[in-house]
Amino acid sequence: MENSKLWGGRFKEGAAKILDTFNASLPFDKKLYLQDILGSKAHSSMLERCGILSKEEKEAIHKGLDSIKKEIENGEFIFKLSDEDIHMAIESRLTELIGNAGKKLHTARSRNDQVALDFRLFTLSANYQISSLVLELISTLLDLAKEHTTTIMPGMTHLQHAQPVNFGFIMCAYTCMFVRDFERLTSSYKRNNFSPLGSAALAGTPYAIDRFYTAEALGFEAPTLNATDSVSDRDFALDFLYDLSMLSMHISRLAEELVLWSSYEFRFITLSDSYSTGSSIMPQKKNPDVPELLRGKSGRMYGNLFRLLTVLKGLPLAYNKDTQEDKEAVFDSFENMEICLQILKDLLKTMQINKDKMQEACKKGHLCATDLADFLVSHCNIPFREAHHITGKAVSYAESIGKDLSELSIEELCKVDSAIPKEAHSALSLENSMNSRNSYGGTSTKSTLAQIESLESWLSLATIAHHKNQRKMEF
Ligand code: ARG
Numbered sequence: 001m002e003n004s005k006l007w008g009g010r011f012k013e014g015a016a017k018i019l020d021t022f023n024a025s026l027p028f029d030k031k032l033y034l035q036d037i038l039g040s041k042a043h044s045s046m047l048e049r050c051g052i053l054s055k056e057e058k059e060a061i062h063k064g065l066d067s068i069k070k071e072i073e074n075g076e077f078i079f080k081l082s083d084e085d086i087h088m089a090i091e092s093r094l095t096e097l098i099g100n101a102g103k104k105l106h107t108a109r110s111r112n113d114q115v116a117l118d119f120r121l122f123t124l125s126a127n128y129q130i131s132s133l134v135l136e137l138i139s140t141l142l143d144l145a146k147e148h149t150t151t152i153m154p155g156m157t158h159l160q161h162a163q164p165v166n167f168g169f170i171m172c173a174y175t176c177m178f179v180r181d182f183e184r185l186t187s188s189y190k191r192n193n194f195s196p197l198g199s200a201a202l203a204g205t206p207y208a209i210d211r212f213y214t215a216e217a218l219g220f221e222a223p224t225l226n227a228t229d230s231v232s233d234r235d236f237a238l239d240f241l242y243d244l245s246m247l248s249m250h251i252s253r254l255a256e257e258l259v260l261w262s263s264y265e266f267r268f269i270t271l272s273d274s275y276s277t278g279s280s281i282m283p284q285k286k287n288p289d290v291p292e293l294l295r296g297k298s299g300r301m302y303g304n305l306f307r308l309l310t311v312l313k314g315l316p317l318a319y320n321k322d323t324q325e326d327k328e329a330v331f332d333s334f335e336n337m338e339i340c341l342q343i344l345k346d347l348l349k350t351m352q353i354n355k356d357k358m359q360e361a362c363k364k365g366h367l368c369a370t371d372l373a374d375f376l377v378s379h380c381n382i383p384f385r386e387a388h389h390i391t392g393k394a395v396s397y398a399e400s401i402g403k404d405l406s407e408l409s410i411e412e413l414c415k416v417d418s419a420i421p422k423e424a425h426s427a428l429s430l431e432n433s434m435n436s437r438n439s440y441g442g443t444s445t446k447s448t449l450a451q452i453e454s455l456e457s458w459l460s461l462a463t464i465a466h467h468k469n470q471r472k473m474e475f
Helices: 017-023 026-049 055-073 086-098 100-104 111-147 167-192 211-217 227-232 235-261 289-312 321-350 355-361 369-380 384-400 410-416 422-428 430-436 445-467
Strands: 152-157 160-166
Touching: 026 055, 026 086, 026 111, 026 211, 026 321, 055 086, 055 100, 086 100, 086 111, 111 167, 111 227, 111 235, 111 321, 111 445, 152 167, 152 355, 152 430, 160 167, 160 430, 167 235, 167 445, 235 289, 235 321, 289 321, 369 384, 369 422, 369 430, 384 410, 410 422, 422 430, 430 445
Parallel strands: none
Antiparallel strands: 152 160
């Protein structure tokens, strides 16, 4: 029996049936159909410009590819596992549709540079889409920040009450994380925006092709430099998986706060009914499944990063079939991150902020203790160590009468130590305490507003720069 594969010429026997399944990537790489068609259009246009294909052949190829695109999008395309992958599935269909010209498309190209191109185009477009969603998330966080620059809540360290901060300031802290995520994605995009097309199998091609033309037509900065590196490189996918892992770690930290804040112990926020779930047994329950899932997704993101790192480790140059295992990790992380970002944004937009609960919580944990010590240092010329000690006595006294430091009357406070003047009582106000932290980057309302202002100007510049990365590929 002859081998009927596109590559079957040198084979006397057909492949074992089980190999159709084992060898094939078609069930998952059909997601790359658009990139494959665009790459083939650019490649055939280039072949024509370089005199390798005639104008008629190129036009037939483009027409054939357009109808294949329609067939796929209308669900009429017949995917045959025996075609192995999306590249061969499209090429065989093209030959069925247009005959001989279809067989010429693969001149000066190999599936090795073809898959490297398709996968890179996919990853860059996924990067673009995730970056757009990160910008939307940042804008949502900034809206919350603007609304809550005077909403006082307990700032924590070690999950213990530490010092009063405002909720807007905390929203700015998360915004800073997502700004770094966006910049990380942008730098990955720039670093990887180079075209491997024309590298052929591993060593380039004897045809006089123009790699600069295809690179430009497909929206790349330039062609990649070395053919062997180009067909074996999957750093672009790893960069993306790492960027998403870091992003998911930040999402997971915010999600953890949302879980805590929505619990009875905190009640700082109430999640909207549309983003909460119930329990099948306990009728009273309203569960934070959504932030929990957002938190849990990071396991999958890190898993995908490690999956690909492990596949690539120790691979000799150049292309190896192992790399076929690269795509699902990226598809999975991308699709999950896309939905996480949409949901997180809506969750933030619809949750209720319970200012009174935050304020009430500030009355526990002696949040203004550092302020009292600072007051004694700055107004009474008491060395910090001693001021720390006197304040400790005040805390212990407040506890002994079942009060928070901020609830002591002037008389009670002055009774603690003769070194404490009446004026020190002002240091125990939560608002004064929060607003006294006016250092650059501090939590005072003024400083928070300044942070919001710089984050907003960053956002408008980043949005303009981001839109420039949208690929324009018209053929
Ligand atoms: N399906 C393959 C992959 O995803 C395409 C490249 C195959 N190249 C080859 N020489 N077998 O990696």
